[in-house]
Amino acid sequence: MSPEEFNQLSVPEAKKRLAHCVALESWIEALVAARPFASLESLLQTGDRLARGWDGLALDKALSAHPRIGEKARGDDKEASLSRNEQGSVQQADSELKQALRSGNATYEQRFGRVFLIRAKGRSGEEMLAELHRRLGNDPQSEQREALDQLREITLLRLRDTFQ
Numbered sequence: 001m002s003p004e005e006f007n008q009l010s011v012p013e014a015k016k017r018l019a020h021c022v023a024l025e026s027w028i029e030a031l032v033a034a035r036p037f038a039s040l041e042s043l044l045q046t047g048d049r050l051a052r053g054w055d056g057l058a059l060d061k062a063l064s065a066h067p068r069i070g071e072k073a074r075g076d077d078k079e080a081s082l083s084r085n086e087q088g089s090v091q092q093a094d095s096e097l098k099q100a101l102r103s104g105n106a107t108y109e110q111r112f113g114r115v116f117l118i119r120a121k122g123r124s125g126e127e128m129l130a131e132l133h134r135r136l137g138n139d140p141q142s143e144q145r146e147a148l149d150q151l152r153e154i155t156l157l158r159l160r161d162t163f164q
């Protein structure tokens with residue numbers, strides 16, 4: 001789809017086309033309401049600006065759509081297949097790395113009360129494990145900020161891919 005096509009869609013249809021980017025109805029609605037877009041760059045910029053307004057509540061809501069790192073997303077919907085693709089590098093990982101991720105995920109969830117979120121695309125399993133260990137040292141406030149940044153990166157990558 002091109003930005004021009006996106007501009008022309010009905011509101012419900014335009015919302016449907018963005019549904020896989022993030023499980024946050026308010027972000028999708030605001031981006032659809034901000035049409036028309038003169039270019040892909042301005043669309044992405046608006047998506048990014050709107051995502052910078054997310055808070056902890058938004059993070060908890062959006063996490064429902066992100067399986068743990070190392071846990072294969074089930075289902076045949078678009079989000080599950082995007083997630084499998086993003087996490088491709090860990091799906092090939094050896095069992096030692098997978099076990100280390102499982103145990104790190106459990107420690108993280110105990111410490112912060114939510115699933116560890118990281119932009120997986122472009123990162124190896126080892127890199128994600130190192131990030132997981134580093135972020136376990138964060139205080140809750142800095143960690144929430146990092147997780148929100150990662151959610152924004154994942155969403156913007158998915159948004160960009162929607163328009164190619």
Ligand code: 2AL
Nearest residue numbers: 069083086117118119120
């Ligand atoms: C994910 C996911 O499914 N895709 C991605 O980039 N990160 N999950 C996660 N827990 O970080």
